[in-house]
Amino acid sequence: MSNEPFKTHSFSATAQGLESSKEDWSELRSLLLAPEQSQLDELRERLDNPAIYARDVSRVLPDAFTLRGKGDQHLATALAPFVEEGFAAAVRKSPRAIVDAIAPIMGPAIRQAIVRTLQSMMQSLNYSLEQSLSARGLHWRIEAWRTGRPFAEVVLLHTLRYRVEQVFLIHRETGLLLHHVAADSVAVQDQHVVSGMLAAIQSYVQDSFGASKDQTLDHFQVGEWTVWIEEGSQAFLAGVIQGAPPTTLRQHFRDAMDRIQVQQADALSDFHGDTAPFTATHPYLESCLLAHYEAPPQRRAMGKWILGGVLLFGCAWWGWIAYQSHARWSHFLTQLKTEPGVVVTLAESTLGGYRLEGLRDPLAKDPSTMLIAAGLDPSKITAMWSPYYALHPSLITTRVHSMLQPPKTVTLTLESNILVASGSASVEWARDARHLAPFIPGISGYRDDSLMAISIPDLLLLVNHSVIRFNSGSSIVEPPELAKLQTVMAALRNLDLAASQSGRTVSLEVLGSADETGPETMNLQLSESRAHAVLAAIGGKQFSAATTITTGIDSPFLKQQRGSAGRSADKRIVLLHATLTEPPNTGEAVRP
């Protein structure tokens, strides 16, 4: 160290001295305070440099938070708005990250909520299904609609007699909850707090009425809920019951309480807040969770099954009947559509039956008989048929026969709508047929080339002019006479037919005759024999009832015919005499 600053100098020297003195001081200060100065500079830099300052704060920040958090709630209160704001911003900015972070917590919670909701829904659904089919159910549905309450709730209110919803096991002295059970789908409030309040109410009632320790609150009622209290020496059971419980239910509570007291005697005596040992009381409490509905569930289920079965059987039966009916109807329609003379224009099913409309030829088959044959009930079918003429060959034939009524000897055939008549018929029928045939619907022409028209007078003439000749003394019809007789017989058959068609009768007399040779007695016998021989040859059985044949030997006709013949040979004969008799009192016109 120098002592120069303490010397005396001139002005310039003094100024120089002062300068030198400052340097000395500076040197001295740096010598004395150098370490502190560098520390001060370092500190200033740390304070002035935000990067260093932030690093330093970050080292102590966690400890500072912990320390302050232990002391009071100021830090949480102060940070809360920023945390909320930051969280909201994070959710907006990156929702995916938030979802990933809370998914492990929310998943189980959501599942549990869904399970509870489904349980509740299932219960509602069960009640609804059980009651929705009955008349009473309909009444309740109206009530639900009127009051705006859910249907399941209305059903529950009406059918529920009672249901134990919750059971609390409560320590008598402390009012602390030892154990608690609740029925499915029951919304449970905080059971610990409820337990405390139940104990408080119990004490309040006891104090208010100056009751002794043994006189405790037995039950109380709020709306449709009743709370039953079953006292033990150190604990009591409280059951929350919806509806009107029977007195027999009390026994369940008593039994449960007694068993718990026996089983948990030590745990109750030493109870200091640890409720773990009372988990063992769960079965006893659960045994009190009883419920009773209006009808036994088993019977109701059985009834439901029976009802369902009956309905199912009814549906199946109805379906089978409907199917059969429809099948029969379809089959009937197919038949009807192929039936000649029937045209179906409308076929539809109506409420409880069927409706048919169409055209029908009067000569076609009657659809109502077809209905019965098809197994359908005619009363269920309304049919409206408009008449028309069908041109089906079978119907034209039927129509022709119906209108012309031909005799059996006539055959009518259709050849491309031309009606062809063949065989034989009376002249009158042939004439009428010729006139009528062209007017029959479906007939465009008529031909009767092959029809032999027979005239009754001609036939009578032919028969009555027939003479069968015999040899002398013989009653045998000789072959030439037999041939002649065949022609007569054909005429007789036509006459018989014509008479039967016109309602008239034919009387045929076979008259035998002999010449005068020999005794008269023999001649009479010979005459009779000849008549019978001719009758046998004619064969009376081939004629109808319209023809009556008799034999004779004496008649004006015979005498007249014989008289005209002078020769003996002309007297050995048999004559035929046919007469026609008109029907008695016939007012109807005879149709040919």
Next chain:
Amino acid sequence: MQKKVCMLGGFAVGKTSLVRRFVTSLFSEQYHTTIGVSVEKKALSVDGEDVTLMLWDLYGDDEFQRIRESYLRGSSGYILVVDGTRKETLATALTLQQTVEGLLGPIPFAVIVNKSDVRAEWEVDDAALDELRQRGWSLFLGSAKTGDGVEPLFLTLADRMLRQAV
């Protein structure tokens, strides 16, 4: 583990306000005036053990100092609440403490002087507080409005009750 704790104090000292923000409330305050008590729940964790405090919030009455003894029965601890702005509530608390101790014996309890957010208006002075501390009481200054002192109050009492139970 569950513990029954009674909340005691004079009329309108803020017992209900003090706990409502920090507990599970199920019932309305009307129960106070009807049956004189409302039960609430406070869940805590003390040294890793879960503790449920069932808080029986008793209706306070300065004039008659009447409390239903039956409500106190079975308590493992109690909390005395004093309104710092009303000196007479301290006296009420002292009386209540004597009553409870007479009924239940020396069980854990803690005192909270409420309304620390308006400290300037306090009538209860430091000397009075010191006197309580000298008695060895667990004393907390807190506020129902800000939440100050409430958590430590419950934690301390829970811890003491658990240790006593052991």
